[in-house]
Amino acid sequence: MEFPAPHIHHAQPFHTHTIILLHGRGSNGLEFAEELFSSTTSKGKNLASCLPTYRWVFPTSRDRWSTTFQEDMCSWFDAYSLNDIQKRQELQKDGLRESILYILDIIEEEARLLDGQLGHIYLGGISQGMATAIWAFFAGIGTGQVQGPLGGLLGFCGWLPFAQQLEGLLDKSTLNGPIIHQAQRLVSTFFFDGIAGREMSQANQPEDSSVLSTPVFLSHGADDEWVSxxxxxxxxRIIRTIMDRVEWHEFTGAEGEGHWIKEPEGFDQILQFLQT
Incomplete structure (x- = not known):
């Protein structure tokens, strides 16, 4: 089954940057865009109005079977439980692999539109969209499809699939010398051995740790009732081991039972990150 066409909010009057944002489970690109742009900064403007030359790309996942809910849902992968993220993790692999390949193609197309300026592309998402975006970035490094720093990674109210395995791998390894290089290699190897299978091939090229200078913005509601x-x-914590620049923001009182970005403070923080 093909992925639906992304929802695009076009840049005006010209295109200088692209932001690719992935929706959460059960949502879609258009719905996420409408929710995001209905929220405002402290100046009463939404993010698109504040950044008119940015092109906003909101991909939509295809429908896939949910083992938990026993129905087809618009989701990037099949997540069995967020109360115990270790439980039945193998269900995530096929969807993650397929979705990651799709997102990497979108990054490649946006880079083409921007004459190869990867530093003008941002990638992120909310909830399951954050989980997929982070692994897409790691996979892009391993496959060689992301060969330089992006403008930034953004994640809202999300998590990292296979986090405990990664954390154990990084803790148990003796990271001597260039730690970033070794952490990059460990994560890349884990992805290809544990998730990607034969459908993706690891690039055989010298490691370039500059890609890990991509700035990261993460925020999460301390009272989030959907994703702890x-x-x-x-x-x-894990991403800080791998990446050079990671911002972490916590808040309370956001809409959606805490499973959203705090308005307006959170949107002020996002805008500042995008303008830095």
Missing amino acids: VELGRQAS
Whole structure:
């Protein structure tokens, strides 16, 4: 089954940057865009109005079977449980692999539109969309499809699949010398051995750790009733081991039972990150 066409909010009057944002489970690109742009900064403007030359790309996942809910849902992969993220993790692999390949193709197309300026492309998502975006970035490094720093990674109210395996791998390894290089290699090897299978091939090229200078923005509601803030903290902790620049923001009182970005403070923070 093909992925639906992404929802695009076009840049005006010209295109200088692209932001690719992935929706959560059960949503879609258009719905996520409408929710995001209905929220405002402290100046009463939404993010698109503040950044008119940015092109906003909101991909939509295809429908896939949910083992938990016993029905087809619009989701990037099949996540069995967020109360115990270790439980039946093998269900995530096929969807993650397929979705990651799709997102990497979108990054490649946006880079073409921007004359190869990867530093003008941002990738992120909310909830399951954050989980997919982070692994797409790691996979892009391993496959060689991302060969330089992006403008930034953004994650809201999400988690990192296979976090405990990664954390154990990084903790048990003796990271002597250039730690970033070794962490990059460990994560890349884990992805290809544990998730990607034969459908993706690892690039045979010298490691370029400059890609890991991509700035990272993560935020999570401490009162999030859907994805525990502990999962967000865990993701932040692991990503800090791998990446050079990671921002972590916690808040309370957001809409959606805490499973959203705090308005307007959170949108002020996002805008500042995008303008830095």
